[in-house]
Amino acid sequence: AQTVTQSQPEMSVQEAETVTLSCTYDTSESDYYLFWYKQPPSRQMILVIRQEAYKQQNATENRFSVNFQKAAKSFSLKISDSQLGDAAMYFCAYRETSGSRLTFGEGTQLTVNP
Amino acid sequence: DAGITQSPRHKVTETGTPVTLRCHQTENHRYMYWYRQDPGHGLRLIHYSYGVKDTDKGEVSDGYSVSRSKTEDFLLTLESATSSQTSVYFCAISGQGAGNEQFFGPGTRLTVL
Numbered sequence: 001a002q003t004v005t006q007s008q009p010e011m012s013v014q015e016a017e018t019v020t021l022s023c024t025y026d027t028s029e030s031d032y033y034l035f036w037y038k039q040p041p042s043r044q045m046i047l048v049i050r051q052e053a054y055k056q057q058n059a060t061e062n063r064f065s066v067n068f069q070k071a072a073k074s075f076s077l078k079i080s081d082s083q084l085g086d087a088a089m090y091f092c093a094y095r096e097t098s099g100s101r102l103t104f105g106e107g108t109q110l111t112v113n114p
Numbered sequence: 115d116a117g118i119t120q121s122p123r124h125k126v127t128e129t130g131t132p133v134t135l136r137c138h139q140t141e142n143h144r145y146m147y148w149y150r151q152d153p154g155h156g157l158r159l160i161h162y163s164y165g166v167k168d169t170d171k172g173e174v175s176d177g178y179s180v181s182r183s184k185t186e187d188f189l190l191t192l193e194s195a196t197s198s199q200t201s202v203y204f205c206a207i208s209g210q211g212a213g214n215e216q217f218f219g220p221g222t223r224l225t226v227l
Contacts, residue, residue: 035215045157045218052213
């Protein structure tokens with residue numbers, strides 16, 4: 001079974017600085033999708049960014065970018081110019097190309113200090 | 115926001131009582147999911163549906179059953195609630211295709227005393 005691991009239960013960053021959240025996963029598949037979701041205190045799950053495994057180029061969405069290392073099975077999220085509104089729980093998730101279900105990591109609680 | 119609602123939003127019940135949570139969507143998406151969220155575990159899939167009357171188990175399905183008689187509604191039932199089922203429950207929907215985003219409902223906080 002696929003597993004997703006987030007080894008940092010908590011992270012903190014100063015406002016306007018850059019922070020990187022780590023995620024590793026285990027799979028025998030060659031094609032799949034990876035996602036980062038954000039969960040603010042409102043509890044709403046919000047998609048931040050997605051990456052298709054067959055694409056070499058790292059995905060970018062405004063201040064959010066990923067470092068996708070397929071051979072190492074690593075999928076980290078970089079948040080640049082951190083803002084107070086970025087404070088949230090962040091979840092990494094995996095999905096097979098042929099499947100429909102998501103497998104989530106344990107989450108990383110990000111604190112942004114003013 | 116995707117048209118997905120959950121009811122109730124909060125519920126407190128006693129051990130041994132049946133509980134049904136409802137997920138309703140207005141997006142006509144094929145796939146619907148029930149997850150539970152617990153500290154240190156992220157979100158774990160309970161059951162999912164890939165069409166009316168078509169459901170399958172997730173990784174933590176014991177003690178839960180589901181039904182989907184209409185495209186828009188997906189029900190999660192705890193036949194006899196236990197304290198270990200105290201959790202936050204999320205419903206999600208998605209279209210067909212692994213790259214499609216899953217849209218999540220607002221969650222239901224269930225406490226079993």
